[in-house]
Amino acid sequence: MKKICLTVVGLYIGLFAAFSQSNTDSSYRSRKLKIEEINLVSSYYHQEGDHAAVTGGIGSQKLTDFSNSLEVKLIRYDRANRKQTWSADIGLDHYTSASSDKIDPKSVSSASYADTRIYPSFSFSRENEKKGTEWGAGLSYSGEYDYTSIGASIHGSKKTANKMGELTVKGQVYLDQISLIYPIELRDGNSTDPLKRGGDSRNSYSLAMSWSQIINQRFQLAFLLDLVQQQGYLSLPFNRVYFTDGTVHVERLPDSRFKVPLGFRANYFAGDRLVLRSYYRYYFDNWGLTAHTASLETSVKISPFFSVSPFYRFYQQTGVDYFEPYLTHTPGKDFYTSNFDLSKFTSHFFGSGIRLAPPKGVFGIQHFNSLELRYGHYSRSNTLQSNIVSVHLKWK
Amino acid sequence: MIKKIGLGLLLLTGTSSCQVVKEFQKNRLNDAEMILANRKIEKTELSFQSYREGASGANAGKSGGGCGCN
Numbered sequence: 012m013k014k015i016c017l018t019v020v021g022l023y024i025g026l027f028a029a030f031s032q033s034n035t036d037s038s039y040r041s042r043k044l045k046i047e048e049i050n051l052v053s054s055y056y057h058q059e060g061d062h063a064a065v066t067g068g069i070g071s072q073k074l075t076d077f078s079n080s081l082e083v084k085l086i087r088y089d090r091a092n093r094k095q096t097w098s099a100d101i102g103l104d105h106y107t108s109a110s111s112d113k114i115d116p117k118s119v120s121s122a123s124y125a126d127t128r129i130y131p132s133f134s135f136s137r138e139n140e141k142k143g144t145e146w147g148a149g150l151s152y153s154g155e156y157d158y159t160s161i162g163a164s165i166h167g168s169k170k171t172a173n174k175m176g177e178l179t180v181k182g183q184v185y186l187d188q189i190s191l192i193y194p195i196e197l198r199d200g201n202s203t204d205p206l207k208r209g210g211d212s213r214n215s216y217s218l219a220m221s222w223s224q225i226i227n228q229r230f231q232l233a234f235l236l237d238l239v240q241q242q243g244y245l246s247l248p249f250n251r252v253y254f255t256d257g258t259v260h261v262e263r264l265p266d267s268r269f270k271v272p273l274g275f276r277a278n279y280f281a282g283d284r285l286v287l288r289s290y291y292r293y294y295f296d297n298w299g300l301t302a303h304t305a306s307l308e309t310s311v312k313i314s315p316f317f318s319v320s321p322f323y324r325f326y327q328q329t330g331v332d333y334f335e336p337y338l339t340h341t342p343g344k345d346f347y348t349s350n351f352d353l354s355k356f357t358s359h360f361f362g363s364g365i366r367l368a369p370p371k372g373v374f375g376i377q378h379f380n381s382l383e384l385r386y387g388h389y390s391r392s393n394t395l396q397s398n399i400v401s402v403h404l405k406w407k
Numbered sequence: 408m409i410k411k412i413g414l415g416l417l418l419l420t421g422t423s424s425c426q427v428v429k430e431f432q433k434n435r436l437n438d439a440e441m442i443l444a445n446r447k448i449e450k451t452e453l454s455f456q457s458y459r460e461g462a463s464g465a466n467a468g469k470s471g472g473g474c475g476c477n
Contacts, residue, residue: 054451058459078451173427217464223443227426229435233443237464274465276443280435288440294462302462310440318440328461353461360456364448368439381439383448395459403448 040088044097048380049406050082060351060395063110065194067251067259068337068349070113072395076106094138096147102130114194114249128155132162143170143177157190175225185215191248197261211244229281235274235292242267252347253338262348264333270296286310286318299332300353306360316369322387324360351393362387362399380407 060072080102087095105127112124136147144167151162166181190210216239223233243266250262274292281287292304306324313319331353333346340347364385373379383403390396428436435441445453445466457463 050447052447052450056451056455058455076451076455078454080450082447175425175427219464224425225428225433225436228428228432231436231441231443235465239464270462270464272462272465278441278443280438280441286438286440290466292462292465294464296461300461302460304462320440326456326460326462331461352459358460360452366440383446385448387452389455389459391459397455397459399452399455401448401451403446405447 040092040094042088042090044085044087047084047086047096047407049084051079051404052082052401053077053079054399054401056397056399058389058395058397060391060393062336062351062393062395063113064247064250064262064348064350064352065110065113067253068351071109073109074106076104078102078104089137091139092141094140096134096136096138098134098136100132100134102128102132104128104130111249114192126156128153130154134164136166143172143174144168157192158187160185160187162186177223179219179221179223181219183215183217183219187213187215187243189213189244189248191244193248193261194251194259196259197251213241213243213245215239215241230277230279232275232277235272235276237270237272239270239272240267241270246348247350250348250350252340252349254340254342254347255338256342257338258342260347262350263346264331264348265298265346268296268298270294284312286312294328298353300329302326302328310366316367318366319363320366320385321363322361325357326360327357328355330355351395354393356392358389358391358395360387360389378406379404381405 054077056074056076056078058072058074061070062068063070063072080100082098082100085097087097089095105125107125109124111126130151130153132149132151134147134149136145138145146167147165149162149164151160151164153160153162162183162185164181164183166179168177168179170177188210189212217237219235219237221233221235223231225231245266245268246262246264248261252260252262254260272292272294274290277289279287286309288306288308288310290304290306292302294300294302294304304324304326306322308320308322310318310320331348333344333348334350334354335347336349336351336354340349362385364383366381366383367373368381371377373382381403382405383401385401385403387399388397389399453466
């Protein structure tokens with residue numbers, strides 16, 4: 012009897028061990044590159060306003076933009092079981108702008124009335140889940156009729172020993188080239204300004220740091236700090252400025268700008284159905300602009316697979332030192348602009364989104380992981396109003 | 408204003424003592440809507456805000472490049 016009992020116990024331990032073995036095997040991860048997810052984001056944006064910078068701070072700001080971006084993310088595990096992520100993203104924007112058409116108002120509909128921007132990017136990252144470290148690098152390009160931008164980035168992150176906190180540091184460089192297209196009346200010697208011809212450069216260097224911290228099972232937050240230095244031609248050559256003496260000039264801004272945005276995020280999962288996402292940012296730069304941004308989004312989970320997310324964002328900025336509206340700049344200044352994007356204003360942005368992520372896939376299509384729709388209305392205190400509709404489809 | 412915000416943050420982090428959360432306890436933290444970054448669907452919103460407003464950055468996005476001319 013004892014022998015039988017021992018045999019049964021032995022068999023049980025053997026079976027247990029066998030399952031333990033199979034569990035160990037199941038941790039094997041594919042070294043082949045496979046698609047992790049595909050994301051398609053499309054948006055339609057429309058704005059109206061009465062302070063176009065091209066016409067010196069007066070005139071229509073009517074603009075529509077249709078943008079699409081497709082991202083393919085691939086992953087594999089290397090021999091040391093480190094996760095490698097390869098990502099390729101391509102974006103395509105097509106816009107029409109009433110104010111751009113006023114660079115040459117004599118033309119019925121000039122080439123500047125519409126433009127297309129294409130912006131591919133590639134990135135690679137390698138994560139060591141055991142050590143809690145990650146590093147990565149990326150390359151990007153953006154091209155439109157009068158502007159090209161080449162970007163490169165590197166980043167690294169390290170989690171704390173208990174994996175509750177994480178420090179991320181990212182360095183980015185953008186090397187931009189701008190074609191100097193002046194308003195028609197200021198071209199080819201029509202102006203006394205010593206204007207440059209051809210093209211010019213604008214370079215941006217940024218160091219972004221963030222610390223994210225898990226507080227408990229429902230609460231996590233992040234502190235963000237960017238240090239950004241821009242150098243080169245930071246004006247826009249087709250923005251007019253009308254002085255008090257009636258003369259017209261091209262916008263002129265300093266060739267260096269140092270920006271410091273400081274941000275804070277806090278997300279809280281309340282109960283089983285409510286997610287609160289909050290964000291605050293304080294910004295200042297050496298052009299005299301300071302700004303506060305605060306936003307709150309509440310995602311209400313109607314079911315585990317369907318949520319509704321109303322949101323509100325408040326923004327307030329002081330103007331840059333060089334801003335004056337139409338016909339108020341006095342001659343003799345070194346720098347001047349009538350671009351209302353750099354003026355003092357407050358703005359409100361609100362709307363709602365819905366997210367659908369059923370376990371069997373959207374519309375029963377297994378790999379169609381989630382569908383999101385979002386609408387927002389933007390209202391600025393200096394007449395600009397806009398609406399945006401976005402859709403995000405995710406395959407996984 | 409900044410001092411008040413700083414004090415608020417200190418109070419918030421000071422009063423909420425951090426608990427060690429195991430991997431299997433992170434189901435709420437790993438929820439798609441709990442991500443500590445902008446969501447992909449916000450991509451164009453961030454782009455137009457960076458064009459239409461003087462401030463940008465501190466949102467784990469791009470801090471330069473592109474035109475912003477319209």
